[in-house]
Amino acid sequence: MDWLTRMNRAIDYIEMNISGDIDLSEIASQACCSSHQFQRLFSFITDVTLAEYIRRRRLTLAAIDLLNSDAKVIDIALKYGYDSPVSFARAFQSMHRINPAMARQEGVALKAYPRLSFLISIKGAEAMNYRIETKEAFQVFGIERVFQTSGSGEGLTTPGGFWQQCHANGEVERLADNAGELPVDLSKDLFKVHAVCSYRKTEKDTFPYMLCAFKSYSSKTDGYLEIAIPSHTWAIFPSELFTWNQFNDSIESLYRRFYSEWLPTAGYEQVEGLEFEVYGGRDGSNYVELWFAVRKIS
Template identity: 90%
Template structure:
């Protein structure tokens, strides 16, 4: 089953259950990937989160029900997943600009977000730089957190928050000093601290993320979590050189192009969503490489 078929099958599941319970794990299962992986792909391709897309679709259909039926507002609210007319009215007002009762009046302007479909678009965009490398098993060590895909929870709730916390408390500097020499299979202009994601299974709707260093003979790993990365084929996408104030735009562009341009047509698929963010610098500027564990599709 090809990439487009899997992604559109996930959207079919959403539409079939739009007025009922939508299981994020089941959406991902329809696309043959993890929940975290699907939500990342979806947001980078569409520029909207999966939760926001579902919310917009439900409120679009709720407006249609208000216009075309005599159903009570509370019944429509419950149908589309709201447990009270107050929460429904608040969400409806936020999207449509009017409350549900006013929406039934003739001539009131409302908004509609149509169902999405994934297609391959042929565009004359600039070439993507990438390379395919097969690496033997290696080890990394560092500071791990398990995050909820929703971003909820205690402490830093996103990988970005973890980076900020570890910069502030000196953990990044300490990990840098304990990293030792870079292993021989890495470029000499890489920094000492990187990140790896989805390298082991966790509970549904969560994913592991680690600020890590590549282990070498001179590394000091006491007090850190050590993990072994199995042998994989990696699709590696390097950014252009940038200053740190350009970091977000640079890395988001790489993710977006990987998911929307390369992955649908390259004849590869991701392996369990495993990926590295590998950082380096030269000539006073910085760069990032995104390493995606991949395998050829049949």
């Protein structure tokens, strides 16, 4: 099954269950990936979160129901997952700029968000730098947190907040001091602390994220979690050099282009969402490489 078929099958599941319970894990399984992986992929491709897409579709259909039926507002609210007229009215007002009762007036302006369909888009485009490497099994060690797939997106509920906390309390520096020498097969431009995501199974709708160092003969791993990374083929995407104030734009551009341009057409698929953020620097500037564990689509 190709990438487009899997993504459109996930949208089909959403649409078939839009007025009922939508299981985020089931959406992801329709696309043959993890919940965390699918939600990241979805948001980078569409520029909207999965939760926001579902909200917009439900409020679009709720407006149509108000226009075309005599159903009570509370019944339409319950149909689309709102447990009270107040929460429904607030959401409806936020999107349509009117309250639900006014939607039945002739000539009133409403908004509609149509269902998504995933297609291949041909862009004239800027080249992407990447390489495919097969690496033997290796080990990393570090500090782990498990995050909710559908977290609030703020503070310590995100990997970004975790990085900030570990910089503030000195954990990043301590991990760098304990990293030792880099393994010989890695570039000496690399920093000592990196990050790895989705390297083990966790509870439903969660994912593991670790600030990590590559383990070598001189590493000091006492007190840290150690993880063995099996042999994989990796699709590796390096950024251009940047200063730290350009970091968010640089890494988001890599993710977006991987998901929206490379993955749909390259004949590969991700392996369980496993990926690394590998950091380095040269000539006074910084760069990041995103390593995605991949396999050829048979």
